[in-house]
Amino acid sequence: MSVPPTPILLFMVLLVAPESNLCLDEEVWAVTGVAGRSSELPCYLNPRTPGDQPKLILWYKEAVRSPLFSHDMRAPQPQGRTQKGEGRLTVGGGVATLTYHSVTPQHAGLYECRVDFYDSPAQSNFVNLTVIELPRxxxxxxxxxxxxxxxxxxxxxxxxxxxxxxxxxxxxxxxxxxxxxxxxxxxxxxxxxxxxxxxxxxxxxxxxxxxxxxxxxxxxxxxxxxxxxxxxxxxxxxxxxxxxxxxxxx
The missing domain is CATH 2.60.40.10 (Immunoglobulins)
Incomplete structure (x- = not known):
């Protein structure tokens, strides 16, 4: 017997209302991933000053004081990528994407992407990652x-x-x-x-x-x-x- 096909996606991104516990007037992007598969967390580089460029990108996870990933645009990494363990930060096309190759429940939580520009004020993007665990x-x-x-x-x-x-x-x-x-x-x-x-x-x-x-x-x-x-x-x-x-x- 064949079960009606279900499309398989690697991740899903939705825009949701701001999280009240942040005490910040910022939008929070919701990303849902499946345990054992790849998930991508987007950070959009939108300077307030036209033509401005980012100089430093930092990815944080709530309750972790030091950045998980950093990318200094003043000393670009090869191909705009920063690799660290199970994750990769890729910068290009106006987006700094944090990719986990195989997410686990431990990856779930609230992330902050802080972007420092040359002229524009610093900008923060917030992403909430939810990890689905399939039945065993x-x-x-x-x-x-x-x-x-x-x-x-x-x-x-x-x-x-x-x-x-x-x-x-x-x-x-x-x-x-x-x-x-x-x-x-x-x-x-x-x-x-x-x-x-x-x-x-x-x-x-x-x-x-x-x-x-x-x-x-x-x-x-x-x-x-x-x-x-x-x-x-x-x-x-x-x-x-x-x-x-x-x-x-x-």
């Missing part, structure tokens, strides 16, 4: 017999009621769970059943022969920036002859 695992199991074996649940008898569950572990924020069959949503209800655990139950009452060799898929999704984490199982039934035909010799 998703599992489908029969409520009576346990997890699927080699991707198969059953075999079941026709007329039997099947009770199965989809369980997702971890993820921040916690994901939504959805059941799919033949590209159609079967069930999208779920509940939090423990720390970091989300569960969705599915009941198939009086299962019929049409369910034999049908595929059920459960998807766990907590962001539009990445494809859902999905797991599929094959439903198998005992298929006995519907009727027996006898033969009488002439």
């Amino acid at each position: 695992s998703v599992q489908i199991l029969d409520r009576h017999t346990g997890p699927a074996k080699n991707g198969v649940l059953g075999p079941y008898y026709t007329g039997q009621t099947i009770l199965i569950s989809c369980i997702s572990l971890d993820g921040s924020p916690l994901p939504n769970l959805t059941w799919w069959k033949n590209n159609n949503i079967v069930n999208s209800e779920w509940e939090v059943t423990g720390p970091g655990q989300v569960q969705s139950d599915l009941e198939i009452s009086q299962v019929t022969r049409e369910w034999h060799n049908q595929t059920l898929t459960c998807t766990a999704s907590n962001t539009r920036l990445a494809s859902p984490v999905a797991v599929s199982v094959l439903i198998q039934l005992y298929c006995f002859p519907v009727a027996a035909m006898g033969y009488l010799p002439p």
Whole structure:
């Protein structure tokens, strides 16, 4: 079964209202990244004096007193880049972009980009980085017999009621769970059943022969920036002859 495609993006930037705890009349850009992937934090170089140029760019993170990255335009770095560990500061096209190659929850927080110009007053850009953690695992199991074996649940008898569950572990924020069959949503209800655990139950009452060799898929999704984490199982039934035909010799 194929789940409707979800576009995969590396980062998302939105303009939000100023943060009240900054005590500054500045706009805050919101960037959302996915753990383990690249994220870019923009800093726009907009001098108040026409034709002015930046001379020093400093990137800070809240609660950290020393700058994470600095770029002195008076002594340009090769190709306008400053590399430090897991991050890179790139200056060009009127933007000083801080790029993390593989973000983690520890990267989340409020950043300040301070720009000193030759003639214009210093300028600060604020960026709030949120890091999404995808679900660690998703599992489908029969409520009576346990997890699927080699991707198969059953075999079941026709007329039997099947009770199965989809369980997702971890993820921040916690994901939504959805059941799919033949590209159609079967069930999208779920509940939090423990720390970091989300569960969705599915009941198939009086299962019929049409369910034999049908595929059920459960998807766990907590962001539009990445494809859902999905797991599929094959439903198998005992298929006995519907009727027996006898033969009488002439």
